[in-house]
Amino acid sequence: MAKKRQERTLVIIKPDALNRGLAGEIIHRFERKGLKIVGIKMIQLDDIILAEHYAHLVDQPFFPRIAKFMSEWPVIVMALEGLEAVNSVRLLTGETLGRHADAGTIRGDYSMSVQANIVHASDSIENARKELARFFKPEELFDWNCLDSQAIYAEGEGEEDDDE
Numbered sequence: 576m577a578k579k580r581q582e583r584t585l586v587i588i589k590p591d592a593l594n595r596g597l598a599g600e601i602i603h604r605f606e607r608k609g610l611k612i613v614g615i616k617m618i619q620l621d622d623i624i625l626a627e628h629y630a631h632l633v634d635q636p637f638f639p640r641i642a643k644f645m646s647e648w649p650v651i652v653m654a655l656e657g658l659e660a661v662n663s664v665r666l667l668t669g670e671t672l673g674r675h676a677d678a679g680t681i682r683g684d685y686s687m688s689v690q691a692n693i694v695h696a697s698d699s700i701e702n703a704r705k706e707l708a709r710f711f712k713p714e715e716l717f718d719w720n721c722l723d724s725q726a727i728y729a730e731g732e733g734e735e736d737d738d739e
Contacts, residue, residue, distance in 0.1 A: 583655065584661045587650050588602075591686075591688075610663065611655065613719070614654035619650075625645055673687050
């Protein structure tokens, strides 16, 4: 049997979601989709990790506001795994600007903001690898067989010779 093309991606449940009591609902949505949690923890972000994570924004005038928002309260970081996990998570989270996100997405249902938009999700496989390494030590990520995986994927789905 050929190896499955599982991807891992990072999700940060942001301070606004925690303060609104939405963490459980958000985690539940990812699990209902069929994504497997392979790492999860609550952390407090500091200036060093924020400057690294938001390196593309650090020179922008609004960066101090983002850093304050993201470091004032704890966040939950999660590593999720599944076939095409990066794209699946992005579809579930919705457009970055919450008030423009489709109803039914996490941001579309719970956010009106571009900053207080409930979650961060990796935007590519490459960025997911970098972000997972930033927030998780290798021993904090688990390889395990989910008992219901046969109900999530059709037999043979995701094999290297899979045409879809």
